[in-house]
Structures are given as structure tokens and as C-alpha cells.
Amino acid sequence: MNSPLSAAFTPLSSGQTVAMVLQKHLISCNPQTSVQQAAQLMQQHNISCILIKQNSAIIGIWTESDCKKLDLSDNRVLQQAVSAVMSRPVLSVPEQCSTSDAAALMKQQQIRRLLVTDAAGQAIGIVTQTDLIHQQPLEHYLILRDISSILVELPLLLQAELTVAQAALLMQQTQRDAAIVKFELDQTKNSEYGIVTERDLVHFIATNRTLCMLAEVATRPLLTLPLHSSLLQAVRLLRQHGFRHLGVTDPHGKPAGLLSHNHILMNMEHLYISELKAALLARDKALRSSESSLRLAYKVIEASHDAVMITDAQGLIQSVNPSFCKLTGYSAEEAVGQKPSLLSSGEHKQDFYQQMWQRLQQQGYWQGEIWNKRKNGEIYPEWLSISAVRGENGAINQYAAIFSDITERKKREKKIHELAYFDELTGLANRRLYQDRLEQALANAKRHHHQLAVLFLDLDLFKRINDTLGHQAGDEALRQVAMRLQKASRSGESVARLGGDEFTVLVPECNGVAEIEKLAQRIVAQFELPFHIQHKELVLTTSVGISIYPQHGNTASELLKFADAAMYQAKESGRNKYSLYSSCVGQRHHQALRLEQALRKALAQQQLEVHYQPKVDLRTGQLQSLEALVRWYDKELGQVPPEHFIALAETLGLIQQLGQQVLRQVCYQLQSWAELAVPVAVNISAKELADPLFVAQFRQILAETAVDPKLLELEITESCLLPERENQTRHTLQQLRHLGIRLAIDDFGTGYSSLSYLRHLPIHSLKIDRSFIKALPENGSDKQITSAIIAMANALGLDLIAEGIETQAQKEFLLAAGCQYGQGYWFGKAQDPAATRVLLEKATDYSMHSNKDSVVAEHSHSL
Numbered sequence: 001m002n003s004p005l006s007a008a009f010t011p012l013s014s015g016q017t018v019a020m021v022l023q024k025h026l027i028s029c030n031p032q033t034s035v036q037q038a039a040q041l042m043q044q045h046n047i048s049c050i051l052i053k054q055n056s057a058i059i060g061i062w063t064e065s066d067c068k069k070l071d072l073s074d075n076r077v078l079q080q081a082v083s084a085v086m087s088r089p090v091l092s093v094p095e096q097c098s099t100s101d102a103a104a105l106m107k108q109q110q111i112r113r114l115l116v117t118d119a120a121g122q123a124i125g126i127v128t129q130t131d132l133i134h135q136q137p138l139e140h141y142l143i144l145r146d147i148s149s150i151l152v153e154l155p156l157l158l159q160a161e162l163t164v165a166q167a168a169l170l171m172q173q174t175q176r177d178a179a180i181v182k183f184e185l186d187q188t189k190n191s192e193y194g195i196v197t198e199r200d201l202v203h204f205i206a207t208n209r210t211l212c213m214l215a216e217v218a219t220r221p222l223l224t225l226p227l228h229s230s231l232l233q234a235v236r237l238l239r240q241h242g243f244r245h246l247g248v249t250d251p252h253g254k255p256a257g258l259l260s261h262n263h264i265l266m267n268m269e270h271l272y273i274s275e276l277k278a279a280l281l282a283r284d285k286a287l288r289s290s291e292s293s294l295r296l297a298y299k300v301i302e303a304s305h306d307a308v309m310i311t312d313a314q315g316l317i318q319s320v321n322p323s324f325c326k327l328t329g330y331s332a333e334e335a336v337g338q339k340p341s342l343l344s345s346g347e348h349k350q351d352f353y354q355q356m357w358q359r360l361q362q363q364g365y366w367q368g369e370i371w372n373k374r375k376n377g378e379i380y381p382e383w384l385s386i387s388a389v390r391g392e393n394g395a396i397n398q399y400a401a402i403f404s405d406i407t408e409r410k411k412r413e414k415k416i417h418e419l420a421y422f423d424e425l426t427g428l429a430n431r432r433l434y435q436d437r438l439e440q441a442l443a444n445a446k447r448h449h450h451q452l453a454v455l456f457l458d459l460d461l462f463k464r465i466n467d468t469l470g471h472q473a474g475d476e477a478l479r480q481v482a483m484r485l486q487k488a489s490r491s492g493e494s495v496a497r498l499g500g501d502e503f504t505v506l507v508p509e510c511n512g513v514a515e516i517e518k519l520a521q522r523i524v525a526q527f528e529l530p531f532h533i534q535h536k537e538l539v540l541t542t543s544v545g546i547s548i549y550p551q552h553g554n555t556a557s558e559l560l561k562f563a564d565a566a567m568y569q570a571k572e573s574g575r576n577k578y579s580l581y582s583s584c585v586g587q588r589h590h591q592a593l594r595l596e597q598a599l600r601k602a603l604a605q606q607q608l609e610v611h612y613q614p615k616v617d618l619r620t621g622q623l624q625s626l627e628a629l630v631r632w633y634d635k636e637l638g639q640v641p642p643e644h645f646i647a648l649a650e651t652l653g654l655i656q657q658l659g660q661q662v663l664r665q666v667c668y669q670l671q672s673w674a675e676l677a678v679p680v681a682v683n684i685s686a687k688e689l690a691d692p693l694f695v696a697q698f699r700q701i702l703a704e705t706a707v708d709p710k711l712l713e714l715e716i717t718e719s720c721l722l723p724e725r726e727n728q729t730r731h732t733l734q735q736l737r738h739l740g741i742r743l744a745i746d747d748f749g750t751g752y753s754s755l756s757y758l759r760h761l762p763i764h765s766l767k768i769d770r771s772f773i774k775a776l777p778e779n780g781s782d783k784q785i786t787s788a789i790i791a792m793a794n795a796l797g798l799d800l801i802a803e804g805i806e807t808q809a810q811k812e813f814l815l816a817a818g819c820q821y822g823q824g825y826w827f828g829k830a831q832d833p834a835a836t837r838v839l840l841e842k843a844t845d846y847s848m849h850s851n852k853d854s855v856v857a858e859h860s861h862s863l
Helices: 035-045 064-069 075-079 099-109 129-135 139-144 164-173 198-206 231-241 261-266 269-284 291-303 322-328 350-363 407-421 431-448 463-469 471-488 513-525 556-572 583-604 642-652 655-672 686-690 694-705 723-738 755-759 780-795 808-817 833-841
Strands: 049-054 057-063 092-094 113-117 123-128 157-159 178-184 191-197 224-226 245-249 255-260 307-312 317-320 365-373 379-390 396-405 451-459 494-499 502-510 531-533 536-538 542-549 578-580 609-617 623-634 638-640 680-684 712-717 742-748 765-768 799-803 821-823
Touching (some): 035 049, 064 164, 123 129, 164 198, 178 255, 350 379, 463 471, 513 578, 609 655, 655 694, 680 742, 723 742, 780 799
Parallel strands (some): 542 578, 765 799
Antiparallel strands (some): 307 396, 451 502, 451 542, 609 821
16 A cells, blocks of 8 residues: 655645545445446445555555546447556555655656555545645635646547547546537538536446547536636636536637646746745755754755756856756756857747747746757657746846747647548548648639539448458448548549448539549549559449539538538449439438438327238138238328338338338237138338347237237248248248248249258248239240149148239139239228228128229339
8 A cells, every 4th residue: 555655755844735635535446346336336426536445455546547548349348357457556645745756756656646545544435636736725826827828738629429438548548537519500511519528437337328428428528717817817717517528718719728737736837936035045044054954955956857048148058957968868967057049949030039038038938839849850749837036136046947848749639630631541631631722722712703512422332341351351441442432532522431331422522523523534444443452452433522612502501411412312323433423313211211301200209000911712702811001101101102211211220110100000000800800911011120129029929919810910021032041031930930920922923032941941821922813814934834833832741822913804814814812903902900990891792803894004013
């Protein structure tokens, strides 16, 4: 528990000790406690850390800052033992340690809390940076300085669409303890800002919300102060709200940074300089005062981890500390007697130094970023603070300078900028930067009355690479695509990756369609050569959509939307080509979007209805069973044909949801028709049948409705019988048959069935597709095919149903050929449940008659 460093701390004066400000309430857990349980303890007690004890010994500590190091995208991390992610050893100081020495140790070790021990070495509390800030008599220092004097880092700005896990990763990468969250309020680019901190991460781990989006969990609005507010005002506001972070805004109200207790404690260069002033005055008065004051001054200078340089009034270096020598490469002997220009990098003009010394003369203080040069010639950025040291008569006797290398901080700022504006995988501009460039180019085009073009690219069938070769191969393919797009584009044209396999090219000034078509042709041609990925040659193609200002749109969002629509037109036309936007393309996509939104709403509100069409015995005309057919009437779209919305449901991945709703409606309807005991056939799609949860969900519906499985028949299409899914399909069908459910193959003759495969399937019946029935009995080919199917089904002992019967002649031919059952408009259309019930009640003595006066040309379409 005791750190080797703790013995070195003894009170330097009669000032405050850590015993006066420590938090005595210690919370601990055993090493086997899970990360989530530890977080719950921290949240329950509103603390920033928890100690890990084994027996009575403290073996580690887990803090808010440690949360960032976890991969929060993996929920398993929350259940691992806290001992696997804790920090060790736990640094401690004795209770008589001064608060200033504690602050220095925190800065040296880059930590925010220390364990405090008594004379016996037993832990008695924790002291944090917040405790030091709140207890230090810093009002004079705080009121004389504004926030801008210590705020030197750009904020980490995150989009609200990121997850908590992604935010934690970015905070860890940029070494931030908090980040600003940006919420886009509307299309006019108005924004609101919130905040997420390390303490929030503890809360999200405790409540298992690490995969939530920041939009759901970030604290907002962000508590802010203007950039030039006093530090005293900032500290008071933090105390008032009990916060550790405060947003800082620029004159336009945009976030300029985040101020925290850590910044205040870690950036007290002015206090260091004040101590140096006192030390230098003490040296001049050493004969009239004690030698202890002089030793204190030297100790402060020697122990500082920042470089310290003292010059006389003329600027000649009088002394430097060890950190100066380490940072610059010059020994004390080489530096003393020289001017600070010894370190000049040549990066600044003369007027820069003139303004610096002018401010020093007038205000006695200068602070800012400067580029200097080490002895080995390496140029580096540093943060420099210079104070004039005045004598009793007010004249400047010396200058005290404190500086530190900020190379790593500059790298972090660059990393933040890259994360904000560039795609990390390809190095291209990301969506945000591309949007800014498009807005600027559009404003310029409007001002100078010239044309502008947007090309929207999507890789054709790119998902196959990820699915077959893995995401690393997919990433390499995207990098190579980015290089080829840059090669195809000209100077001034901007290439960006919007996400996934979507790319865009911005042509800020063009002379018309012909020029842009040539560019599109060059881009498509870049994909003619194969890509070399993981020692394999892969062929990739792209579809390109084009929109041009002002012909196609006047805003950035319109141009992108229309180029996207044109790209889909290129895909529909066969891929590996380009397409220019036209209004009919936009109208079609608008209608498709409208239909998609309406379908999602209809499924969410369960607006789809099931109608029932009779199947009859061709010999007797008696009702044999029913087929369930889904129907959809929308208040705005009217009656939507099934072939439209069922195909759309397949495309959108909604077919399982649609199928579940139909199955449930049919089973509840059978429950209400219990005394009529009529079998009902329901169509099942290939995607439903391939779903490993399908059988379990079907069983659940049967259990809910208490329906006899023998009253149900499932119709599957031949597309379900593909050879690559043979074993899975056969196993699923066998499970359904064991439940007592009848199985039929729908639309037989239009798919892939082989007789050998069909012979081994546990099916009961075949349905001849209506395409073979339509031209009977006049069409000779259809007669031969239909007769062959009937003969094959009878040979296999399968029931046979012909669908789409619309004439007496069709019925008679099928009956003569040996077909047992039929359905179609000749016998009756699909009707709603109420009309169907009337039909069922008459079924006992009802016989279908074929003397129809007319044939209805419209076909019914099943799911």
C-alpha cells in the first residue's frame, strides 16, 4: 500500500497538509468483483474511485479514468474481474504531507488522486485534485487571470450518433477525461452541445448502457462560460453545480474548449513564477534572512518538471534548472551567459519577439506558444510563460521563464482534427469535411454563375468481399478504391468517403454534362483492372450517379440526394456504369421511399389483413380448404398490390415480421372458427424458412392460440429448395411435419426442384403454378408440362392443386388429367374473414358451380 515516494514527502512549511482536505470515506471491493458491480458501487456512493482489497491489503485502485481503457463495445468486459483492469501500485502520501507537495506528485505521476496514510501506514482517506482546488487559497491568482490563459487544447468534439463505447475509445486515444457532444437540431445547422465525462462512463457501465448512442445519454445542455471569463468565476460555477468540467465558448458561442480542475492545477505556471520571484528576492536578502528561504527557492527550481530559465534585465541567462538541460540538450555551463536566442528556431519573424518584449515591459508577463530548437537542431513546440521580476524600487531586475515541450499535445490536437474531418481508413475527406467543401463550392458557383457537379459512387456487390474474405480484405479493397478515385480525379476535385462503400467526387466548376460524363467514364475505367487483395485477384465494379448544379438542385442536400438516386438508377440498369439524374428517377425513388415508410408503419401498427380463397375438390365442387392471402389498404396509397409490398418487405428484411403477423392472424382466426374445422394454407418465404428461430416462433404461436396443427398447411416456394441449403431445409421441414403440419410446394415447375431431391422431402402436396394454367387447354406445351407434373405427383403419392383456374375448360382439362384440387376466380375470390365465415357455414351442403357468366382477369397474389 505504501509507495516508495511517500517517504520523501515532509512538510515544507506550516501550511495546509493533506490531512486537512482528505476524504475519509473509503470504499473497497474484493478482486473478484465484476467491473459492472464495481461501477455500481462507485455510482451508489458518488465517488471517483474504488480500492481493491485482498484480505486487508490494498492491491490496486480502479478509477473513472480506467473506464476509458475498456473495450465497452463488448458487454463481456463488464463481467470480468475488476482486478484484471485495475491500476497498481496505489500511490500514497503520509497525512502530514503538504497540499503543494501532493499537487506536485500528482502532476509528476499524471494522476488525479492519492491515498493518504497515518503514522502506522494504514489508509485513512483519499485526496483528489478537486479537493486541492477547492481548499487552496487561490482567489488572487484566479481573479487576475481569465480562462484563455490556461486553455490551450482544442476540445474533443463528438457527434451525438456515436455510441458510448466509441466515445470512450476516442477519449482514451486523445487522453481526454471529457468530451463535448454535438446535437444537430435541424437542417439549418443549428446545434446544441452536451458533455460526456469519465464519471458518466462509470454510470453507463453500472447501468449496462455502453452501446447506447450519446444522443440518448449525454448530459445537456453544456454548462458554459465565455473564453475571457475569470478563472475565479469558473471555479465558483463549478463548485455551485458540483461539476468538474465547464464548457468554454468563443465570441461566436461555439465550443472553444473544456475547462477542468485538472487544467487549473496542472497549468499554474504563474504560481511557479511567483514562487520563483520570492526565491530570487530571498537570495538577494539571504544575508538579512535565513538560509532556509534560499534553499526553498532552489528546491522549487530544481524539482520543477518544467524547464526554468532566469535572465538578468538585459536578457543574459543567469541560471537554468535540470529540466532545462534535459529539454534543450544544453548544459548549464553552455547556457549561462548566453541570450535566450540560443534556442531560436528561426520559425518566427522579428516582430514576433518585439511584441513579446514590448508586452513584458508594459505588463510584466507574457505567455504563449513558441517554436524553439534543441542543441541537436531538432525544432519543437513549447508553451512558454515569462514574468518580469521587479526590485523594491519597481525596476525590472530579472526575468523568470518556465516552458515545456508540447509536441505530444500538438499530436493529439492533430489526431482530433483528423478524426473530425478525415476518414481514418482511407485518408479521404469524411462526410463532414465533404459537406463543408460542397457548401463552399456551391456558394462560389452561385456567386460566379458557373456549374458544379456531384458524383455519388457505390461499389457493386461489395458485401461479398466482407462475407467471404473478411473485413480486413474489405478494408484493403476500400483503401485501393480510394487511391484509384484520386488517380481518376483532377486537381481541385475533392474525393470523399461518406461511409461503408459509398464515395463521392466533387467537381467545383465544370462546363457541362459532357465533361462530367468523361470523368465518370474515367472512374468506371479505373475498375477494369483487377484488385490484388490477400494474394488474390478480385474484380470490383462501381455504379456512379451524377447531379449538376443548377440543373438538378440548388442546395447541397438536394445535389447529394439526386446523385444518390441516379446511382441507384445505374445499379438497376445493370451496374458498372454511370447515370445522370432525371426527374423521373427522383419521382420513382420518392414513391419507393413513400411506400417503404408506409409499409414500416403498417407493420408497426399491424394494419395488414388476411383474406381467404377457397380450394375445392374438382370432382365434387365441395370446399376442401382455404388459402390465406395478405392484403394491405393504406389511407393515402389506397389498395397496394401484394407483388409490390411483399417484394419490398423481402428487400428491407421485413418479410419475417410480415410472415409472423400473417401466421398469428390465421391461427387466431382458426381459433374463432373452431367449430368449422377448416384447414388453411399459409405461404412461407425462403428467408422465413432459413431463419433458425422460425420453428420455435411457430410453436409459440400455436401454444398461444391452442390451434390444432393439422388444420395448418405451409406452402413453400421452390426457391427454398436450393441444394446448398438442402440439409437445413430438410431438417426444418421434418420438424414442422412432426408438429402435425401439412407441407406443400407452391408455384411448382418454375424453380429449381430436382426429382431426386423432391423424393426425400417430407411434403404432402404440390401446387401447379398459374403460369401453366393460364393458356390451357389451347396451348400444347402447357398441356404437356401440366400433364407431366400431374403424373409425377400422382406417382409420388402427393396431393395436387392447380391454382389460377378461371374457366370451365381449364377445370375440365385438369380433372381429366388427374388433378384432384383447384383454386382460382372460377371458384371464388379471396374474401375477408366475415364473408369467409358465411361461406364456411354453408360448406356442408354447398357445392361450387362452374356456370360462371364471365371470367375475372385479375389474379390473386399470395405471400
